[in-house]
Amino acid sequence: MSDSVEEWDVERVRQWLHEHGFSSYTNLLCDRHRLDGSCLLMLTEQDLKQPPLEIKVLGDVKRLWLRLCELQGAGSRPSAALGSPRKQRRIAAVESSDTDAVEEVPERERALLGYATSLRPERFKAVLSMLYLLLVTWITSFVMVIVHDRVPDMKRYPPLPDIFLDNIPHIPWAFSICELIGTTLLLIWISVLLVHKHR
Structure with missing residues (x-):
């Protein structure tokens, strides 16, 4: 038997499972899915949880994943290590x-x-988003013009009282604070956009 995990065959993987108390999974991993040493080095925790393996017992998933971490960390392919x-x-x-x-x-x-x-350019989604932006902007401007022309005379038809706002005292500095918060959020967004690749 080779000491290099990458060169293990299915039977050596079966033996490794027996040695670490996972005998109940030898049929699943060795007989049904024919996992050898190279496959063990590439296994992830998600592989254990999801089909086709889909191990149902969470404790077994965690224990097997811990052993795989040790195996992958000591394997002959450090570039395929975890994390x-x-x-x-x-x-x-x-x-x-x-x-x-x-x-x-x-x-x-x-x-x-x-x-x-690699990421494929999604030009269709970009064009669709731009068209949506233009449509919403046009509809908003159109509605504002129509509403402005149809607003009744404020002197003859005063607006209805606002129960909520009429009972809250006027805060003169509130609008300035809103502008400051908006500017701060904009600067944070620009910073994240510029330095995101250096995270």
Whole structure:
């Protein structure tokens, strides 16, 4: 038997499951789905929970995932270790003691970890959103013009009293605070938009 997890065959995986108390899952993992060492290195917790594996017992999922974490961390493919690419880069930097040497996770490994390697441009959605924006703006402007022309004479027909606002004292600085809050939120949004890729 090879000590390299990546070279394990199905029978070696079956033995590993027996050694760690997961004998009840040998039929599911080894007989039905033919998982070998390479498959174990790529398994995630979501793989255990979702079809086709779909292990129902949460405790078994957590215990098996813990053992898989140990196995993947000690396997022959450290690039396929657990965690997000950012966490992998941090671990690599600590191990090499050189933060300048941290590189991006290769595209192939990102795909194995379930991360998108490219994003397709969605021009149709962008055009549709722009048309929706223009339509809403046009309808709002049109309605405002119609309402403005049809507003009755304020002197002959004064507006109905507002029970809520008539019983609340006027706060002269409230509008200024609203403007300040709006400006602050805008600055926060712009900051997040600009530095998002450096998160």
